[in-house]
Amino acid sequence: xxxxxxxxxxxxxxxxxxxxxxxxxxxxxxxxxxxxxxxxxxxxxxxxxxxxxxxxxxxxxxxxxxxxxxxxxxxxxxxxxxxxxxxxxxxxxxxxxxxxxxxxxxxxxxxxxxxxxxxxxxxxxxxxxxxxxxxxxxxxxxxxxxxxxxxxxxxxxxxxxxxxxxxxxxxxxxxxxxxxxxxxxxxxxxxxxxxxxxxxxxxxxxxxxxxxxxxxxxxxxxxxxxxxxxxxxxxxxxxxxxxxxxxxxxxxxxxxxxxxxxxxxxxxxxxxxxxxxxxxxxxxxxxxxxxxxxxxxxxxxxxxxxxxxxxxxxxxxxxxx
Amino acid sequence: xxxxxxxxxxxxxxxxxxxxxxxxxxxxxxxxxxxxxxxxxxxxxxxxxxxxxxxxxxxxxxxxxxxxxxxxxxxxxxxxxxxxxxxxxxxxxxxxxxxxxxxxxxxxxxxxxxxxxxxxxxxxxxxxxxxxxxxxxxxxxxxxxxxxxxxxxxxxxxxxxxxxxxxxxxxxxxxxxxxxxxxxxxxxxxxxxxxxxxxxxxxxxxxxxxxxxxxxxxxxxxxxxxxxxxxxxxxxxxxxxxxxxxxxxxxxxxxxxxxxxxxxxxxxxxxxxxxxxxxxxxxxxxxxxxxxxxxxxxxx
Numbered sequence: 144x145x146x147x148x149x150x151x152x153x154x155x156x157x158x159x160x161x162x163x164x165x166x167x168x169x170x171x172x173x174x175x176x177x178x179x180x181x182x183x184x185x186x187x188x189x190x191x192x193x194x195x196x197x198x199x200x201x202x203x204x205x206x207x208x209x210x211x212x213x214x215x216x217x218x219x220x221x222x223x224x225x226x227x228x229x230x231x232x233x234x235x236x237x238x239x240x241x242x243x244x245x246x247x248x249x250x251x252x253x254x255x256x257x258x259x260x261x262x263x264x265x266x267x268x269x270x271x272x273x274x275x276x277x278x279x280x281x282x283x284x285x286x287x288x289x290x291x292x293x294x295x296x297x298x299x300x301x302x303x304x305x306x307x308x309x310x311x312x313x314x315x316x317x318x319x320x321x322x323x324x325x326x327x328x329x330x331x332x333x334x335x336x337x338x339x340x341x342x343x344x345x346x347x348x349x350x351x352x353x354x355x356x357x358x359x360x361x362x363x364x365x366x367x368x369x370x371x372x373x374x375x376x377x378x379x380x381x382x383x384x385x386x387x388x389x390x391x392x393x394x395x396x397x398x399x400x401x402x403x404x405x406x407x408x409x410x411x412x413x414x415x416x417x418x419x420x421x422x423x424x425x426x427x428x429x430x431x432x433x434x435x436x437x438x439x440x441x442x443x444x445x446x447x448x449x450x451x452x453x454x455x456x457x458x459x460x461x462x463x464x
Numbered sequence: 465x466x467x468x469x470x471x472x473x474x475x476x477x478x479x480x481x482x483x484x485x486x487x488x489x490x491x492x493x494x495x496x497x498x499x500x501x502x503x504x505x506x507x508x509x510x511x512x513x514x515x516x517x518x519x520x521x522x523x524x525x526x527x528x529x530x531x532x533x534x535x536x537x538x539x540x541x542x543x544x545x546x547x548x549x550x551x552x553x554x555x556x557x558x559x560x561x562x563x564x565x566x567x568x569x570x571x572x573x574x575x576x577x578x579x580x581x582x583x584x585x586x587x588x589x590x591x592x593x594x595x596x597x598x599x600x601x602x603x604x605x606x607x608x609x610x611x612x613x614x615x616x617x618x619x620x621x622x623x624x625x626x627x628x629x630x631x632x633x634x635x636x637x638x639x640x641x642x643x644x645x646x647x648x649x650x651x652x653x654x655x656x657x658x659x660x661x662x663x664x665x666x667x668x669x670x671x672x673x674x675x676x677x678x679x680x681x682x683x684x685x686x687x688x689x690x691x692x693x694x695x696x697x698x699x700x701x702x703x704x705x706x707x708x709x710x711x712x713x714x715x716x717x718x719x720x721x722x723x724x725x726x727x728x729x730x731x732x733x734x735x736x737x738x739x740x741x742x743x744x745x746x747x748x749x750x751x752x753x754x755x756x757x758x759x760x761x762x763x764x
Contacts, residue, residue, distance in 0.1 A: 173574055179648035180567040187564030188579070190617045193603075195586040198595035201602075257490070260483050269484070275750055276491040279498075282742050282749065284677035286695045290702040290735040295497045295517060300728070302497060302517030338494065366479060391588065399680055403703055417593070424594045425684055437592025445588045 205434040222435040232419070232436065239415040242396045245329050251389060253337040255382065258344035259370055277338025289403035292331050293318055324409040328400060343385065344378050351377035383455040391448030394440045416440045496520060498739070505529050505733035512729040529725060529733040539737070541690055542697035545609075549682075549693055550675040553613040557671040560618045561626055562664060566652055568623075569630035587620045593684070600685060611685035612678060612693070619674070622667045629663040630656065666752045669745065676741055698738050702731045 205222055207215035226232050257277070264270045280288065295302050296317040304314040317323040355373045364372065398417035405413055414422075416436060424433025472480075499520040504512055508524025515523055533539050568579060605611040633656060641651040657664070679695040686692055692700075 177572075177574055180570060180573055183563040183649070183652065184567035184579075187560045187618045187623075190560060190614070191582060191586060194596075194599065194614065194617070196582075198591050198599050199589070201595035201598045202591040204594075204598070257487075260487055263480070263483050264487065273487045273491055276495050277487075278750065278753075279746065280494060282673050282677075282746070283739060284679055284695050286679050286699045286703070287677075287735055287738050290698065290731060291497050291501065293702065294501060294728070294732065294735075297517070300513075300515060300517050302500060305517045334494065338490070366476065402680065403699065420592055420594065421684070425597060430594055430598075434592065434594040437594055441589055441591050444590075448588050 202434055202438055204431050205438050207431060209430055222431045223439070225432060226435050226439065234411070235414045235416050235419040238413060239394055239396045242325055242328055242401075242413065242415065243393045245325060246332055246396070247389060247393075249329050250333045250336065251386070253333055254340035255344055255378070257337055257341035258348060258378075259374060261341060261345055262348050262374070263366065274338075274342075278342065279338070280335045281339035283335070285397075285399040285403045288331055288335055288400075292327065292404065296327065318404070319406060319408040321409050321412045324404070324413055328397075328404060328413060331404065332397070332400065340385070344381055347378040347381040348374055383458065387448060387451040387455050390451035391444060393447055394444045498736075501732040502736050504729055505736050507729070509725040509729055512726050529729045530737075532725060533730070533733050533737060538689070538692075538697055539694070539734070542692055542694040543737075545691055546676060546693040546695070549609055549612050549678070550672060552609070553617075553675040554668060554671045556613065556617055557619070557622075557675075558664065558668050561623050561667060562657070562660070563652075564618060565623050565626035565630055566656060569627045569633075583620050583623060597684065606685055607688050607691070609686075609691060612682050613675075615678070615681045616674070619671070622670055626660070626663055626667060629660060633659055662752065665748075669749050669752055672745065673742065673749070694738050698734050701734050 204215065206217060206219055208218045208221075209215050261270060261273065264273070283291075296304070298304055298314040298316045303317070304312075308314065315323065317327055351374065355377075356369055359369045359373050394416060396415045396417070398415070398421070401413050401415050401418050402421070405418070417440070420433045420437045420440075423429045423436070496518075500517055503519050503522045504515055506522040506525060506527070506529075507515060508522075508526045509528050511523045567573060568576060568583075570576070600606050600611045605614070637655055637659070638651055641655045646654065677695065678693065679699065682693050682696050683699070686696070
């Protein structure tokens, strides 16, 4: 809107004392020029309103008592009070934070290392071969990945237990082991994303000015010094951006992953906010309570991403938007 | 290159060897479990129970598992449903996204900032699955393919990628079109789309993969089993460990050939079958995605 007005003002000032057209005429002229674009955008705009904004309105049932015969009764914060008084909710919240923290600590740095290593590989075909293999898991669904992990971690004939057996270790059933299942989530997340996410860092590395490396070489820097003093500073903004996106997802911990890797034995250990919402909402039918939990997560997630964005902007001068 | 190598000290050579072998180990860890499942699915069913998780080559060779799977009504229906959802879904995605991105990429568009903010808000704030479920219910979409097809009909991230791309189109090309008397639609069709082919190919692949892999919405919205896409069928078999539904009561109790096939072999075959379409388009993905990601920072 602002840009359009500036343009008109500019033309007016160049031509000189042209009488400014009436608001109505300006509007008609704008409408004539822009209606085809709005017509083209209409399906998309309708989609956003219906599938993203109506649900926000719909979320008001978190504050209502749902009745079979409408209208629902407004009950204010009652469902939130029930939620915060429920030990199960605090347990799933703790699980979510623990799983996210584990992923942040053990998964987040891996693609950075992968990118640094890939960048050191000089042979083009070898590098292409490695890339083609390690990007693949990103394109597999969690149902498939869960299937692959159930097979690979199986106590009878799974590759992991077989290798452990070579070292004389007893077979373990990792998928039904409450002490191991969170690590299974961490490792499967790494398996899926470490390769693909490295691509973003690699793109940032390639954009670094070659002269910096040449200068470092003149100063007699070795491989690791070049990585430490040139490459890593060059990709810090990318690291910051991805860190923010990850921080924004901190309360998600990936519903699709958990729902496919879960079973009756380990449910208590890896039940996260999203699976809790799904279970009490769509399976038990406590819609209001589930929506309250979902809203709590959404609002906290939004605050997290805004805080992370501002912190990153202060530290690196670069945010997500 | 040779002279460069000659200058390397022994220490540098060892470093290089460590780097290369670490990356090759990553390749093995990524690919081996998939090859193992492929090998199991092609092995002689009688030998599958004793097969090693390290094997990447079939023991004996048999297509029994694949014959059973490909003739199975649930699996066939699943494949058809997945193809339908993926095909129609992607068509809608690409059309809606391209049209909206084109409008939003025009600098003078009235209300442009407002629309941008509207899109960005949906990225940071998602009210969750229950309100989503109710919208689908209210629109009468539950238990129809549309409930799955229309989810993320316009993906905010891909929309932004396309907008960035359209903004790069040189103004002279568009003005030339206008001088020839072309209207906004004609310019979009004849000038913009042909120029945007690589970007469109990239988001088409993104959406194809997204729809093919969609599982959660399909599971909660489609109660009618005959509408289930392959991912949900796969989940029932593999995660649910439901061999009976796979082999059928008849064959199970008759101790016919099918009942001899172990659940391990069936699962392996089912997983590979579900991956297959991804593997088929994977070369294209590598070609477009890597290029797309290299040219502009994007998160997919």
